[in-house]
């Protein structure tokens with residue numbers, strides 16, 4: 001049995017629905033289908049999830065608005081394209097208009113419930129379209145399947161009990177159509193994963209139902225060695241490991257949600273990322289292990305601007321017991337987690353995900369750190385990007401760091417931090433945001449265009465380097 005997930009771009013309108021249905025029917029093993037909400041139909045279009053967010057905000061602000069009609073029009077175009085029963089469309093319209101009349105524990109739960117309806121209504125409509133074409137299909141509500149999530153309305157995580165519940169789910173007689181992106185708390189409230197979270201639902205089902213393969217259909221032919229919006233015609237990756245994907249999606253390969261890899265790893269279910277518009281192409285296979293390539297140590301290069309860093313300098317830091325502990329206690333006090341903490345003998349850089357911080361928290365946190373640990377030098381760096389160079393082959397090759405740094409030095413790009421991950425399959429660099437895309441292009445060119453024979457080292461400029 002295969003679990004097949006279709007992203008928003010694959011389900012954006014009736015024409016895309018037709019391609020998706022052809023894919024589902026082409027392989028009888030594709031028994032469980034996960035849908036996203038209708039995504040962008042063209043450059044500049046608005047995803048239904050973003051319309052639902054606007055609808056929720058207008059509702060919270062008691063503003064009259066016409067978002068329910070605008071959103072309904074997206075479903076209507078699809079349903080009409082398949083001649084689905086008018087009752088199905090009436091039901092979708094009624095659910096959209098009823099959203100503001102329901103009661104929610106607070107604004108965060110309201111937001112989650114509004115957003116979840118993008119996937120919920122699309123899954124209902126998808127099942128109706130299949131039925132209309134004579135294929136037995138059934139919409140499965142996450143509450144029926146027992147998809148239980150943590151009580152974090154717009155950034156929930158899976159609860160282990162879900163996997164016990166999924167053991168009860170029967171499949172085989174009909175296609176099961178699951179909405180992605182949301183589940184329920186133990187109190188019965190709708191909560192969603194973070195954005196892009198339909199990939200996580202697919203992965204959970206693949207693990208819970210012991211799928212032989214998790215197929216993830218999107219709008220690109222494969223996962224490329226770099227984001228195609230940054231590098232012109234990057235090479236496609238035919239095979240990569242779970243670990244490589246985890247590191248690459250964490251730092252910018254948005255084609256596959258970074259948390260979504262975890263259930264697939266736990267269940268050891270291979271993932272195949274494919275293009276809905278070209279299903280005949282092999283796409284990218286993500287597997288537990290692969291043979292190491294000595295010729296190509298780097299699998300992919302990515303970057304993300306969602307970080308900020310706190311740089312601390314104090315002489316004899318290495319001799320001081322409890323320095324880091326005091327800082328961590330301050331982070332704990334403000335409910336802030338950190339992403340990385342590279343250190344030197346007298347220096348420490350703490351890298352944060354900027355999405356979890358606001359100006360007030362930054363101010364208070366820095367104030368407490370200044371007063372408590374009294375560093376000689378302390379700097380908050382907002383202009384901070386992280387570049388990740390990832391490849392299983394790097395473990396077996398000497399000189400990769402030099403080959404990453406040289407093209408940057410040659411183009412005068414300053415590197416603020418280098419950190420070789422303990423996994424030994426990734427090297428992380430900190431740069432200015434404005435340098436990040438160029439840095440990715442230069443590293444890409446070096447490893448993928450000009451060959452990467454280790455050249456003798458040249459002078460390398462490292463600004464406040466921490467290794």
Ligand SMILES: Nc1ncnc2c1ncn2[C@@H]1O[C@H](COP(=O)(O)OP(=O)(O)O)[C@@H](O)[C@H]1O
Nearest residue numbers: 007008009218219220223224226227253254255
């Ligand atoms: N390395 C990469 N390889 C392929 N696509 C990438 C990469 N990095 C970022 N992307 C972007 O990810 C997009 C697909 O992800 P997403 O928009 O979430 O799709 P979906 O709507 O199918 O879930 C692509 O259109 C591409 O712009």
Ligand SMILES: N[C@@H](CC(=O)OP(=O)(O)O)C(=O)O
Nearest residue numbers: 007008036049195196197198
């Ligand atoms: N629709 C949600 C969840 C999702 O995963 O969507 P997509 O598969 O289109 O990335 C979002 O936009 O975040």
